[in-house]
Every structure is written in structure tokens, then in C-alpha cells.
Amino acid sequence: MVKVGGWSLPNSRRDExxxxxxxxxVDVLEQVAVLxxxxxxxGFKVRAYQNASRALSSxxxxxxxxxxxxxxxxxxxxxKGIGGLITESVLHGTWGDMQSLYDKVPTGLIEIVGxxxxxxxxxxxxxxxxxxxxxxxxKTACELDHISSLPxxxxxxxxxxxxxxxxxxxxxxxxxxxxxxxxxxSLEEKISLIEGVEKAQLAGSARRRRETIGDLDIVxxxxxxxxxxxxxxxxxxxxxxxxxGYGDSKISLILEQEMLSSSIGTGAxxxxxxxxxxxxxxxxxxDAQVRIVTPETFPFTLAYFTGSKEHNIRxxxxxxxxxxxxxxxxxxxxxxxxxxxxxxxxxxxxxCSDESEIYKNxxxxxxxxxxxxxxxxxxxxxxxxxxxxxxxxxxxxxxxxHNHTIYSDGSxxxxxxxxxxxxxxxxYLGIADHSETLNIGGRSIGxxxxxxPNQRSEIIKLNQIWSDxxxxxxxxxGSECDILADGKLDYSDDIRNIFSHVVGSIHALGSWRNRDExxxxxxxxxxxxxxxxxxxxxxxxxxxxxxxxxxIDMHAIIRRMGELNMEGNLKAIEINASPYRLDLDWRLxxxxxxxxxxxxxxxxxxxxxxxxDVWYGVQIARKGWLERSDILNTKTGAEIExxxxxx
DNA sequence: GCCGTTTTCGGCCCGACTGTTTTCAGTCG
Numbered sequence: 137m138v139k140v141g142g143w144s145l146p147n148s149r150r151d152e153x154x155x156x157x158x159x160x161x162v163d164v165l166e167q168v169a170v171l172x173x174x175x176x177x178x179g180f181k182v183r184a185y186q187n188a189s190r191a192l193s194s195x196x197x198x199x200x201x202x203x204x205x206x207x208x209x210x211x212x213x214x215x216k217g218i219g220g221l222i223t224e225s226v227l228h229g230t231w232g233d234m235q236s237l238y239d240k241v242p243t244g245l246i247e248i249v250g251x252x253x254x255x256x257x258x259x260x261x262x263x264x265x266x267x268x269x270x271x272x273x274x275k276t277a278c279e280l281d282h283i284s285s286l287p288x289x290x291x292x293x294x295x296x297x298x299x300x301x302x303x304x305x306x307x308x309x310x311x312x313x314x315x316x317x318x319x320x321x322s323l324e325e326k327i328s329l330i331e332g333v334e335k336a337q338l339a340g341s342a343r344r345r346r347e348t349i350g351d352l353d354i355v356x357x358x359x360x361x362x363x364x365x366x367x368x369x370x371x372x373x374x375x376x377x378x379x380x381g382y383g384d385s386k387i388s389l390i391l392e393q394e395m396l397s398s399s400i401g402t403g404a405x406x407x408x409x410x411x412x413x414x415x416x417x418x419x420x421x422x423d424a425q426v427r428i429v430t431p432e433t434f435p436f437t438l439a440y441f442t443g444s445k446e447h448n449i450r451x452x453x454x455x456x457x458x459x460x461x462x463x464x465x466x467x468x469x470x471x472x473x474x475x476x477x478x479x480x481x482x483x484x485x486x487x488c489s490d491e492s493e494i495y496k497n498x499x500x501x502x503x504x505x506x507x508x509x510x511x512x513x514x515x516x517x518x519x520x521x522x523x524x525x526x527x528x529x530x531x532x533x534x535x536x537x538h539n540h541t542i543y544s545d546g547s548x549x550x551x552x553x554x555x556x557x558x559x560x561x562x563x564y565l566g567i568a569d570h571s572e573t574l575n576i577g578g579r580s581i582g583x584x585x586x587x588x589p590n591q592r593s594e595i596i597k598l599n600q601i602w603s604d605x606x607x608x609x610x611x612x613x614g615s616e617c618d619i620l621a622d623g624k625l626d627y628s629d630d631i632r633n634i635f636s637h638v639v640g641s642i643h644a645l646g647s648w649r650n651r652d653e654x655x656x657x658x659x660x661x662x663x664x665x666x667x668x669x670x671x672x673x674x675x676x677x678x679x680x681x682x683x684x685x686x687x688i689d690m691h692a693i694i695r696r697m698g699e700l701n702m703e704g705n706l707k708a709i710e711i712n713a714s715p716y717r718l719d720l721d722w723r724l725x726x727x728x729x730x731x732x733x734x735x736x737x738x739x740x741x742x743x744x745x746x747x748x749d750v751w752y753g754v755q756i757a758r759k760g761w762l763e764r765s766d767i768l769n770t771k772t773g774a775e776i777e778x779x780x781x782x783x
Numbered sequence: 784g785c786c787g788t789t790t791t792c793g794g795c796c797c798g799a800c801t802g803t804t805t806t807c808a809g810t811c812g
Contacts, residue, residue, distance in 0.1 A: 448812095
């Protein structure tokens, strides 16, 4: 989904190259693709811009270096045309004649393509014939019955557009992973219990563990003779706000809160979340697509609706390379399928009892769902000895380093937090309360310098008790220390040296937002280089669906941390496991691993229940290709003690 | 616009669904 805000070419805040950052280029290329589409450009050209944007965003090296060294055109997906535009903008700060494209397309059109059923072609037709360039105008045109007589439109289209405008207004966009999974598992469970259902499995972005989920996809396996009764049963389930449509093999639904209230057998974690949602009297809903297939077809359909679009494209290409064709019903020789399509073509499918056999027929190892994003997994799975990592699991976690108590803005005591950690089977808990300068809304939140020793002695006392009792558990006395606008850390050097570990975090985002990426990166690196600095907390400050992170070159920061680690320091980076943050972004995890920067999965808990959030962090780590050995909090308490500043 | 055991043009992933048409274009995932 394209954001409408900031729909213009960026101006540079710098007076020397690089005038623009990679992130800015990624955004511009994506916008250009949309504008081209709306102005009726060739679809393949549009895709070229999308591909180039994607290529840039997954590029790990510094863009300016690549351009300076003349290596830009070696990047797959960037050719002469787009490469020239990128080079011009970065080196000279200008955008060629791109401004004319921006001028040509009214920004209102971008909003209009968000209406379900209206794509770029139809939006352009409305603009060309009726001059419609805003949602308001479109609504009026519907009311005046001006749409239905247009070629290619009709009465039904007009009504659909009119209803769609309302839908767009209510449309919440994507749903956070925790909430989406809650709905998804609940529906999955209810369908599984229906008679005649062999299996119901969540697919789509929920199964891939994206940090936000668009709509839910559920694939249901059932013998053909049972399909009709199963469909009727599903339509009658509680918690369905609306049935958008259904046929012989597919149901499209909108789920509402009641779906959660009657859920059974979910863990304590999910029950609490369900309660919270109900308490807030939230009107959150989520769309769900249910596909009913036969047991033989199930693995193909599951794989098809699990892979990201990009992963699936690559998979189909792998099939083509072997004289095969892959669709949601099977994998079959092109020669036998001929001109038939869909289920008919799949009559000749190779039999696969599960997903792994589909991959095997394409000479690949099975790829965990989280990794199906075309981020290198196809290549890694295609080698004779798999290069896919053995992904971390939640049970590997032995503690966490960033948690709050009543000393700052937490709501439980040291003892209560420790007890909760012990009941999770952890060997340690890192306390990292806020530092002195932090105040939110004029209220001071952090621990003042003179109170730090109090917390220290309380922790020493508790640790002594466990040690005496022979309990393998300890608290680490750390700090979530503010990184100030000039890159200095809060507290004096003396105070910071008291702590076993320092989680450096940015909280006062204002000045960081008003600076460019290059300056922010410089300041943050300055903070990281401080000898007392241990862990970078919620690295970009993003809050999912609320605010973007600060402009920052994460690749450069991770590279620098890697260098410092090579010099014998311990500089780690956090995956903040709060489902509303999930920052570090999963796309950067693999890079951090390659640069030898350890990752911590930190729940950032503010109460005893918050510790459970670690589970979401593990999902992100899996998505980011991380193994047990990449994660700092899979180490034992004794190992961490020897790594930290513990005296 | 990008790409290439088919090096400079002709491809570029697959299919369902919808509504408009009367064979298909556009949208969606």
C-alpha cells in the first residue's frame, strides 16, 4: 500500500553529494512506478521501476560508494535508464524530467486506486473522461449516475465504487502480527473441528510472520464429497461479520471480535491479548480468505498461498526451467498440460504429499515459511547441501536484557520481574530502566544518578540469595540509557560504568527527525563507540502503523558495530520484541549476522506479562534467517556474566 | 525499462473472478 503523504520528489538538505539516501531513492522509484501506471505507461516498464526499488532496498552496500565506483549497473534490475536517474539524483541532487511526471498526475488519483476494484487503468479512464481527480468528485459522480454509462463501466461497477469509498474510509489497512495471528489461529482452530475437514492451516503473510498482516489466508483439506457441507459449516461459524462471497472452493469473509471470544485451547499469552482487545471495545476486523481443496491438492495450494508474490514468481520460474509448470493445484510437465490451465492442467501433476516434496521436485530443500520472501532463500535452498540456516526457536531463549521495573515506568518490582523470568525457565533477566533525562509529557521517568546505587545494591542482594540457594538465576543491572541528540549518552561516565550493560536508545525523536540520514547516522555511531555502550535498543524508533523510524543508514551502523566487535568489543543490536515495534526490521537481521553483530531479542517488558513478547521477537529473528548462535540471549547466564561488565 | 547458452529485439509468472461484453480487459492476490 502506497502512503499518500509526502507525495513529491524530495529536496536535498545537503550541499554536497550524496544528495539523497538509498531510502529516499527506494521511495521515489516506488512512487514513480505508481505514477507511470496512472499515466498509462507500459506495464513492464512499471515493473522495471518496482524491481529497481526492490533491488535498492535489499542492497546492503552504501549506495554512494557503489555509484562512485561505477558499479551501479552491475546491480540486477538496474539498467541504463533507472541507473542514470539514480546517479543524477545522488551526485547532482536533480531528478531529470521526473518532475513533469509528478506534475502530470494529480495526487488524488493515488488515493483513488486504493478503492477496491479500481486499478490504475480504470482510474485513468475516469480521469480522462470525467476529469475525476479526487475521492469527493468520484463520490459525486456516482451519486449523479455519471459512471454507469461510461464504456467498460456499468451499474454494478458504479455501486461497487460507491460502496468502496465507504470501505476505504473504514479500512484499517494491515493488522499487527499479534492481533492477526490471534484471529487467524482462532479461525484455523474452528475450521479444524468441522466434520469432514482433514486439515486447516493458516497460510499467507500470517504464516510468513510478517510484522503486519493484510488479510488471513486459510487452506482447508477435505474430500471432494464433503466440500459443500464444510463450506456451509464455515459460513455458520460465530464471529463472522460479513460474508463477502463464496463459491465451490473459496469463501471470502470479514471476521469480528466474537471470533476471539469463543476461541479455545489457545495459550495464556493469546487469552490475555484477546481480553485486551475486548476490553478496549475495539472494532478491529480482519478479512479472511478460505480455500477448500482435496487432500492431494492441499500441499500445492498451501505453498501457493504461503509464498510471497516474489517467492512464488521465482518458484514458477524454477519449474519452467525444468520443463514444468507450477500453479496452486499442482506441478506438472508443460508438455502434458498443453493449452489447458488451472485444475485441468494439474490433472497431470507429480504427486507431492507435502510441501517439501514440491521443493524436492524442483531440486530444492524445503524452505521455512518465514523465509519465503525471495531474499536469497531460493539460491540457498538450491545447493546440494542446504545453505538454509537452522532457525532459532522460542525454547532457545535463556533470558533477556531490556526490561523495566517500578524504578522507572514499569509496573512490577525487581523481585516480581525475576520471578516471572524464572517461571519461564530463564537463567537471567537484564534490568534496563530508563535513564535520568527521559521525561514524557513533562513527567520525569528515568532513574536519577543518585538512585542508581540503590538499585544496584538491591540487585546484588537478590543475586546473593539465589546464589546461596544454588538457584541458577541472576539479574543483570543494566540501563536503558538515552542517546542524546548530539550522540552522547545520558549519565556521567562513572554512573554508566556501574552498569553491567548499557542499552542505548533514542527517545526524544524530534531532533533526529529534523536531520538527514547522514548526520543521524554519524551521531548514532558516536554513541555506539562509547566504551560503555553494549546494545542498541529499538534501533529506528518505529512504531508499527503509527510512525516511521528516524532516517538512518542501518547498514552503515551495523557495519560499524561489526568493526568494533572485531576489535574485541561487545556491541549488539536488539530486536525489540514488542509487537508494536518489532524493530530491528527482519530484512536487516541477515546482514547483522554477516557483519558479526550479535542480536538480542528483548521484550522491553514493562510488567511481568510483557516478558512473553519474546515469542514475537523470535518470529522476527526466524524471518531474518537467524540461528541459535546468532542470538546473545541463547547463551547461559554464566556465559553472559563473563561477557558483561559484572563485578 | 531490464535482460540475454536465442547479445540488440522480443520476451517479461499464473490463474480466478468480476462485470462488461458476446470474447475480453481489468483487478486482485
